[in-house]
Amino acid sequence: MRTLEWVSKEKKLKMVDQRVLPSEFTYIYLSDHQQVADSIQQMAVRGAPAIGVAAAYGMALAAIRTSAKSVEAARTELVAAAQELEAARPTAVNLPWALKRMLSVAARQYGSLDEMQHALLHEAHEMADEDVAVNMEISKNGAALIHDGDTIIHHCNTGALATVDYGTALGVIRMAHDQGKKIHVFVDETRPRLQGARLTAWELLQYQVPFDIISDNAAGYFLKSGKVDKVIFGADRVARNGDVANKIGSYMLALAANANNVPVYSVFPFSTIDIELANGDLIPIEERTQEEVLDLKLHNRKVTPEGASARNPAFDVTPNALISGLITEKGVITPPFEKKLIEKMREG
Numbered sequence: 001m002r003t004l005e006w007v008s009k010e011k012k013l014k015m016v017d018q019r020v021l022p023s024e025f026t027y028i029y030l031s032d033h034q035q036v037a038d039s040i041q042q043m044a045v046r047g048a049p050a051i052g053v054a055a056a057y058g059m060a061l062a063a064i065r066t067s068a069k070s071v072e073a074a075r076t077e078l079v080a081a082a083q084e085l086e087a088a089r090p091t092a093v094n095l096p097w098a099l100k101r102m103l104s105v106a107a108r109q110y111g112s113l114d115e116m117q118h119a120l121l122h123e124a125h126e127m128a129d130e131d132v133a134v135n136m137e138i139s140k141n142g143a144a145l146i147h148d149g150d151t152i153i154h155h156c157n158t159g160a161l162a163t164v165d166y167g168t169a170l171g172v173i174r175m176a177h178d179q180g181k182k183i184h185v186f187v188d189e190t191r192p193r194l195q196g197a198r199l200t201a202w203e204l205l206q207y208q209v210p211f212d213i214i215s216d217n218a219a220g221y222f223l224k225s226g227k228v229d230k231v232i233f234g235a236d237r238v239a240r241n242g243d244v245a246n247k248i249g250s251y252m253l254a255l256a257a258n259a260n261n262v263p264v265y266s267v268f269p270f271s272t273i274d275i276e277l278a279n280g281d282l283i284p285i286e287e288r289t290q291e292e293v294l295d296l297k298l299h300n301r302k303v304t305p306e307g308a309s310a311r312n313p314a315f316d317v318t319p320n321a322l323i324s325g326l327i328t329e330k331g332v333i334t335p336p337f338e339k340k341l342i343e344k345m346r347e348g
Helices: 033-041 048-064 071-086 094-106 113-143 169-178 195-207 216-224 250-259 337-347
Strands: 004-007 012-016 027-030 151-154 184-188 211-214 230-233 237-239 244-247 264-267 315-318 325-328 331-333
Touching (some): 027 033, 048 094, 113 169, 169 264, 184 216, 325 337, 331 337
Parallel strands (some): 184 211, 264 325
Antiparallel strands (some): 237 244, 244 315
């Protein structure tokens, strides 16, 4: 199963609607780039790698649905489409990375509009296939760090649902399990949208990996008790020095892990690195609507009082000093991160 894939006959993008999991497993079909932008903003598709590939297909759709009569006019429309897609979510660097790649394809010389449309769709397919291959390499590299008998705290959702297929941090866990290692996962809920309790738990059930769901504020208890061997999470943007922006709560988890001498690993493809940013303080942090916090219900009754307000940052930044290693398709990178990240980037 791929989280998203192209339907050739209808010229539409098909994706799993992650808003309704785990109670429903259903697909949505997107026919233009505005619908793709909406699906990203509303988190029907989520996870930095999946967002990037979805945006690439959004650009292909913009080219296919264009009303332009010339290649040059279509390029102008594609620039506008890229701006609309990039505005959907500001933190994940895979989004602008994918859009720049698609715009570079659009900038080539073409003999016809049809030729450009074909090239853009081909590039989106390439990016989807690359994502799966990269995730497999990441997972192999990370699984080597997982020992038989390990208990791992995993934050948010970084599995097949957050990518085109297989996953990053959850892919590491999945690979270790497939290798026959007996592991156990503490899945923190990841409030306010509960990606851990809803999505990661659902995925681990499919893979038959043993797990328990824990509330976010129980992580410190388990870390102090000595019952956790590793903390593992993904990344939405990584600065040049190895600071990691990830789902809100990652920073607190890393602080508690460090206080109890538990190693912390961030897992991501190299496309998630923003080499132009010197440190994590420069990473833009998306703040989402307060309703995601205020509309929480318990026993079908709203928890928060009428008239309350909320703040809802979607991400936080974990400083590199709290991170034991960065797990990528190019290997496991240990401190000092900046020098090694730049060297690995130059290799590619």
